[in-house]
Amino acid sequence: MTVHEVTRVYCPVCQAKFRFSEGWKAGDIVVCPVCGQKLRLEMQGNEWVGARPEKGQEKEIRERVDEYARIKGYVFNDMKEELLEGLLGKNRRFGDFYCPCRMEHVPEFMCPCRPTRSGDVERDGKCYCGLFWKKK
Amino acid sequence: MATKPKVYALSTCPYCKRTRRFLDEHKIAYDVVEVDLLDDAEQDKVLEEVEKLTNRRSFPVVIIGPTIIVGHDEEKLKKALKL
Numbered sequence: 221m222t223v224h225e226v227t228r229v230y231c232p233v234c235q236a237k238f239r240f241s242e243g244w245k246a247g248d249i250v251v252c253p254v255c256g257q258k259l260r261l262e263m264q265g266n267e268w269v270g271a272r273p274e275k276g277q278e279k280e281i282r283e284r285v286d287e288y289a290r291i292k293g294y295v296f297n298d299m300k301e302e303l304l305e306g307l308l309g310k311n312r313r314f315g316d317f318y319c320p321c322r323m324e325h326v327p328e329f330m331c332p333c334r335p336t337r338s339g340d341v342e343r344d345g346k347c348y349c350g351l352f353w354k355k356k
Numbered sequence: 357m358a359t360k361p362k363v364y365a366l367s368t369c370p371y372c373k374r375t376r377r378f379l380d381e382h383k384i385a386y387d388v389v390e391v392d393l394l395d396d397a398e399q400d401k402v403l404e405e406v407e408k409l410t411n412r413r414s415f416p417v418v419i420i421g422p423t424i425i426v427g428h429d430e431e432k433l434k435k436a437l438k439l
Contacts, residue, residue, distance in 0.1 A: 299370060306370050309367060313367070313368070320366070320368040320370065321371065321414075321415065323403070349369075
């Protein structure tokens with residue numbers, strides 16, 4: 221049996237490892253296909269990881285949620301700006317962009333949170349806090 | 357009204373903010389606990405209270421006399437406050 225090793229990139233936001241595309245090199249900016257985070261490719265040890273070029277900045281979370289919605293085909297409603305304000309508040313007070321409507325400040329609740337990435341929007345029509353909505 | 361309404365909220369949650377804005381706009385005096393800003397020991401105590409009242413950890417929670425409202429719901433607030 222032949223084992224085909226797939227090179228992967230670790231995303232520090234959603235903690236997923238996504239496939240490394242041919243032609244990518246250190247320093248390239250790519251987008252995590254799982255959570256929409258913009259990443260700069262770096263080799264750490266013998267693994268590819270994505271660094272967050274604008275970590276903690278408003279630009280980072282705005283681009284991430286827009287990109288995630290684009291990837292998934294989700295839409296926003298008029299709560300978007302208030303929810304983004306909440307995400308910025310979480311980052312100021314608790315160190316990262318955790319869901320503004322949850323108590324827990326753990327990696328799985330970084331926006332887009334794991335329940336969202338696991339299909340909450342498909343099932344319920346929206347994510348827990350109502351940032352991402354399924355298109356009607 | 358016998359006792360002031362009590363709001364359990366998260367400081368970052370926009371629905372909690374809307375509930376508080378609604379009460380402010382209707383000039384309702386209320387007590388508020390911003391659960392995420394409490395220190396650890398106090399937070400555990402309050403979360404236990406909230407879970408006992410609502411069986412979940414969802415915010416805002418508004419207590420108006422015997423009525424418990426989970427989530428921002430202006431119709432329920434109006435009814436409970438007889439507005």
